[in-house]
Structures are given as C-alpha cells and as structure tokens.
Amino acid sequence: MRFEVSKVLDAIEGRLSTDPALARAVVDLSEIVRYADLDGGRPASSVRLGLVVDALSRHVAEENAPVYVVAPRGLLSDTDLTSNERMVIRRWADDGKVEVVPKLDDRVYEVAELLGVPVLTRGRGDQFRDRRPWVDEPGRLLAAVAGEGGGAVLMARVGRGESPRPAERSQLGERLLARVWSCPESNCNSFGSGGDPDSPFSDMRTFTSPVAQPPPALRAGVPTCPRHGAKLRDAGPRPExxxxxxxxxxxxxxxxxxxxxxxxxxxxxxxxxxxxxxxxxxxxxxxxxxxxxxxxxxxxxxxxxxxxxxxxxxxxxxxxxxxxxxxxxxxxxxxxxxxxxxxxxxxxxxxxxxxxxxWATGGLVQPQSVMAEAPTMALRKFTG
Ligand SMILES: [Zn+2]
Structure with a gap:
C-alpha cells in the first residue's frame, strides 16, 4: 500500500502546536512513528502521527485538537524514515511547530506536568515515577492502540475508564509560563526575538511569539532552552x-x-x-x-x-x-x-x-480526520 504521504503530513502540520494555551497532549515522535501494528507498514512512518492526532480529536470529542510534539534530534537522521519525511520533520522543527531536543530524557513528562496535559505513550512512565508520581493517576498517560475498523484509539493506562478530573498546570508551570524567556542563541525560534531585523536572513525563519512560547526545560532548577541547553534569561512578564x-x-x-x-x-x-x-x-x-x-x-x-x-x-x-x-x-x-x-x-x-x-466536552462524535486529506490513500485502502 502506498501513501500520499505529503498530503497527510500537510494536514498533520495544522495540528502541531507548542503553545501552552492550545496543546491538548504531548507525544514523543520517535515512539509514535514506530507503532507498526497500527497500519502493518514500514518499521517507521511519520503518517502514524496522523493516526494518533485523530485519536486525540476523538478522545476529546473536538475538532482541531493540537498536539505538542517532542522529537529527539536523532530522529532527523533516522533512515527508517524516508528522506521526504525527515525533511518535513526538519522543516517543522525550523518553524517551531515541533520541539527538537538533543536528548529526550524526561522532556515529554516535564511538558505534561508543566502544562497539565496527558502524555500519549504506550509506556508506563516507570523510570520517572519517583519524580513524577502523577503518572499513576487515571488519564495522565494514554496509549494509542489499534482501534476496531482501522485507526487508533486512546486507552488510559491507569483506572477503569472513568472520566478523570482534567489535569491542571503544576504550580511551577504557572510560574514559568507567567514570564517571557530569552535564549542567548541568536536564531532560537522558541525563545528568540527574531534576531537582527537588518540581517538578510531575519525573515527566513519563523519565530514563536512571546505569548505562545513553549515551557522552558528545568536543569537543576534553572530555566533552560530545551533545544540549545542554554540558560534562559527572564525577559519580563508574559502578556495575559x-x-x-x-x-x-x-x-x-x-x-x-x-x-x-x-x-x-x-x-x-x-x-x-x-x-x-x-x-x-x-x-x-x-x-x-x-x-x-x-x-x-x-x-x-x-x-x-x-x-x-x-x-x-x-x-x-x-x-x-x-x-x-x-x-x-x-x-x-x-x-x-x-x-x-x-x-x-x-x-x-x-x-x-x-x-x-x-465547555468540558467538545460534543463531537466524529471529528474530521487528518488522514482524510489524502484521497488516493483512502481510495487504495478500500480498493485494495
Ligand atoms: Zn534556544
């Protein structure tokens, strides 16, 4: 089965956001791309992110539910992905649509805690339980598994399927997200100001507005740029x-x-x-x-x-x-x-x-699929 990968990736792109006010869940892209059981396809495929994005939309019963995607830098050179897929992920990173980090560590769990959103993972967070005991609360970890009739559904790793109380930002998250942060790296698209406006390259990159900055990473209690590892400077209060x-x-x-x-x-x-x-x-x-x-x-x-x-x-x-x-x-x-x-x-x-x-629930039974943007793919699925 061949896929109209580019069209699916374009549709997925509209659902990517590191904006703390909008992201509804956080994922490790290097984990998601290897869910081969979802489609029986190649060892790694970025299209599986679309299946997970769709599963999230159905889970919250809402159209356009954005996902905060974290990717370890190694994924950009993972040859299990096609060169086109690697190029697209690199572009997403350059545009600040996904967060690329040198090493994953517990960044995905940190983001989940600071923002008060679930982690979409098949893991149980065992290695982080000491620092993040909330991994055992119902609904904080949701596993994307193959659903009946194709696609993926999200299953809570803990609890009996009861509707958990929505998580809230941690107190630390509230404090960090009340400030604007500045990275010393001149072309940091998450915590930068756009660099020198007179530079011929200044308009070639997309910079995140201060209002939409992702949460800093904490290294030994110090707010740090997750991508560059540099200490961030407090640049004043964040607009409400x-x-x-x-x-x-x-x-x-x-x-x-x-x-x-x-x-x-x-x-x-x-x-x-x-x-x-x-x-x-x-x-x-x-x-x-x-x-x-x-x-x-x-x-x-x-x-x-x-x-x-x-x-x-x-x-x-x-x-x-x-x-x-x-x-x-x-x-x-x-x-x-x-x-x-x-x-x-x-x-x-x-x-x-x-x-x-x-409004606690989105009220939507069948949200629009990002996969539906690929007509030839849908066609092949049914014509075999
Ligand atoms: Zn930076």
Missing part, C-alpha cells in the same frame, strides 16, 4: 491570555487565544489573516447573516475580556449562557461590552463563542 472556543450547534470547532497584545476577529472570513474563519461550518442562512468579520475579542488589564461588534447585522450576549431570549443582550455595530466568566457571545442562532473552560 484567554482561550476561547467557537461552538456551533453544540460542537466545538476551534479554540483560539486572545492576548493583551493581540485582539482577534471572528467571522465568516476575516480579512488580513490572524482571525478565526467560520465559513466552512456555517449553514447557508448563517453565512448570509454573519459578516466576514463579525465580532472582535480583546483582553484588557486584569483579565477583562471584551467583545466588540464589527458586523452589519449585529450579535448578542447570552449572560451565563442563558437560552432565555428575554435575557439576551443585543449588540449593535460598534458596541463593546465586557464578558462575564460564563457569558456566551452569539453571532447567529447556535453560533457561539465563549471561554473554553466552560
């Missing part, structure tokens, strides 16, 4: 962020981050990039009602989240998510209001935006 979700007819389609630095426009097809585009999920009536840019979210000091209507037809706020139409607060074009903790913004009936922590 709030994570919001787009929820359409009860299904969470997309999470996004609003920071004090960067307001975000949500609409049918916001102009100028950076906005959240809803068009693909809307009914025809909703598409007619919702403007290209419909509402703008911003974060002011002390965590005050505001919404401004920038639409033609207007929007509304449902206080504490109330479905009572008498309580709905209409928003006219140009109007700005601050949002209470559980308030939901309504762009059109059933098209909502609110704080992500309000």
């Amino acid at each position: 962020v709030e994570v919001l979700s787009v929820r359409i007819d009860g299904v969470i389609r997309q999470r996004f981050v609003v920071s004090a630095d960067a307001p975000v426009v949500v609409g049918r097809a916001p102009e100028g990039g950076g906005g959240v585009m809803l068009g693909q999920w809307l009914t025809e009536d909703a598409r007619k009602w919702i403007s290209r840019g419909h509402v703008q979210f911003a974060l002011r000091g002390k965590g005050e989240l505001t919404v401004q209507d920038v639409s033609t037809n207007g929007s509304g706020i449902r206080p504490s998510g109330s479905m009572d139409d008498d309580e709905r607060i209409p928003l006219k074009r140009g109007e700005t209001r601050s949002l209470g903790a559980a308030d939901v913004v309504e762009l059109y009936a059933g098209v909502n935006v609110g704080r992500s922590k309000m």
Whole structure:
C-alpha cells in the first residue's frame, strides 16, 4: 500500500502546536512513528502521527485538537524514515511547530506536568515515577492502540475508564509560563526575538511569539532552552491570555487565544489573516447573516475580556449562557461590552463563542480526520 504521504503530513502540520494555551497532549515522535501494528507498514512512518492526532480529536470529542510534539534530534537522521519525511520533520522543527531536543530524557513528562496535559505513550512512565508520581493517576498517560475498523484509539493506562478530573498546570508551570524567556542563541525560534531585523536572513525563519512560547526545560532548577541547553534569561512578564472556543450547534470547532497584545476577529472570513474563519461550518442562512468579520475579542488589564461588534447585522450576549431570549443582550455595530466568566457571545442562532473552560466536552462524535486529506490513500485502502 502506498501513501500520499505529503498530503497527510500537510494536514498533520495544522495540528502541531507548542503553545501552552492550545496543546491538548504531548507525544514523543520517535515512539509514535514506530507503532507498526497500527497500519502493518514500514518499521517507521511519520503518517502514524496522523493516526494518533485523530485519536486525540476523538478522545476529546473536538475538532482541531493540537498536539505538542517532542522529537529527539536523532530522529532527523533516522533512515527508517524516508528522506521526504525527515525533511518535513526538519522543516517543522525550523518553524517551531515541533520541539527538537538533543536528548529526550524526561522532556515529554516535564511538558505534561508543566502544562497539565496527558502524555500519549504506550509506556508506563516507570523510570520517572519517583519524580513524577502523577503518572499513576487515571488519564495522565494514554496509549494509542489499534482501534476496531482501522485507526487508533486512546486507552488510559491507569483506572477503569472513568472520566478523570482534567489535569491542571503544576504550580511551577504557572510560574514559568507567567514570564517571557530569552535564549542567548541568536536564531532560537522558541525563545528568540527574531534576531537582527537588518540581517538578510531575519525573515527566513519563523519565530514563536512571546505569548505562545513553549515551557522552558528545568536543569537543576534553572530555566533552560530545551533545544540549545542554554540558560534562559527572564525577559519580563508574559502578556495575559484567554482561550476561547467557537461552538456551533453544540460542537466545538476551534479554540483560539486572545492576548493583551493581540485582539482577534471572528467571522465568516476575516480579512488580513490572524482571525478565526467560520465559513466552512456555517449553514447557508448563517453565512448570509454573519459578516466576514463579525465580532472582535480583546483582553484588557486584569483579565477583562471584551467583545466588540464589527458586523452589519449585529450579535448578542447570552449572560451565563442563558437560552432565555428575554435575557439576551443585543449588540449593535460598534458596541463593546465586557464578558462575564460564563457569558456566551452569539453571532447567529447556535453560533457561539465563549471561554473554553466552560465547555468540558467538545460534543463531537466524529471529528474530521487528518488522514482524510489524502484521497488516493483512502481510495487504495478500500480498493485494495
Ligand atoms: Zn534556544
């Protein structure tokens, strides 16, 4: 069976994130690529990351659930992968989409602890149990195993399948992620500032914005660049962020981050990039009602989240998510209001935006697969 590998990898790329506010799980790529039992294929294949990404989306019942991928540097020269796969992983690393470290050590478990996300692994974390006793808590380690009818499903390594309390960031994680960190290596794309703007190479690399910096590694208690091993300098407080979700007819389609630095426009097809585009999920009536840019979210000091209507037809706020139409607060074009903790913004009936922590489950039974982006592969699977 041959694969349209490039198309699958493109689709997977959209689900990679080292942003602490968005990543929903962390994986060691060198482990995942060797799950040969998932597809009966080559000893190593980067396409298996797609199976695991799909399994995570189904596990959280949400579209577009991003994965924090850590790869040991050795994987970039692992000849069990094709040269194309190695090239793509190297590009992901250069663009800061995956984290490449000289040696893995317990980096994957460190990230899981600092961010409060599960590790997708078939291991039991035995070698880290002394330092990280939470590996024995239900739901903190999830193993991707072959599911019925193809694909992968995530199984908790501990517990009897009960829904565990979602993990939270460790206190250390909260402290580290409240600061912006700076790496002395001039072209560090995770903890750099973009280097010399006059350099001819300055625009050739993608640098992570301070708001989205991954967590530092701790070496003997010292915040350290996971890639370069260099001691990081504290470059000041990190801008506050709030994570919001787009929820359409009860299904969470997309999470996004609003920071004090960067307001975000949500609409049918916001102009100028950076906005959240809803068009693909809307009914025809909703598409007619919702403007290209419909509402703008911003974060002011002390965590005050505001919404401004920038639409033609207007929007509304449902206080504490109330479905009572008498309580709905209409928003006219140009109007700005601050949002209470559980308030939901309504762009059109059933098209909502609110704080992500309000909605425990994504409500989606069959999230879109990254593997579906490879038509010829799907075809071959069925025609044999
Ligand atoms: Zn660095």
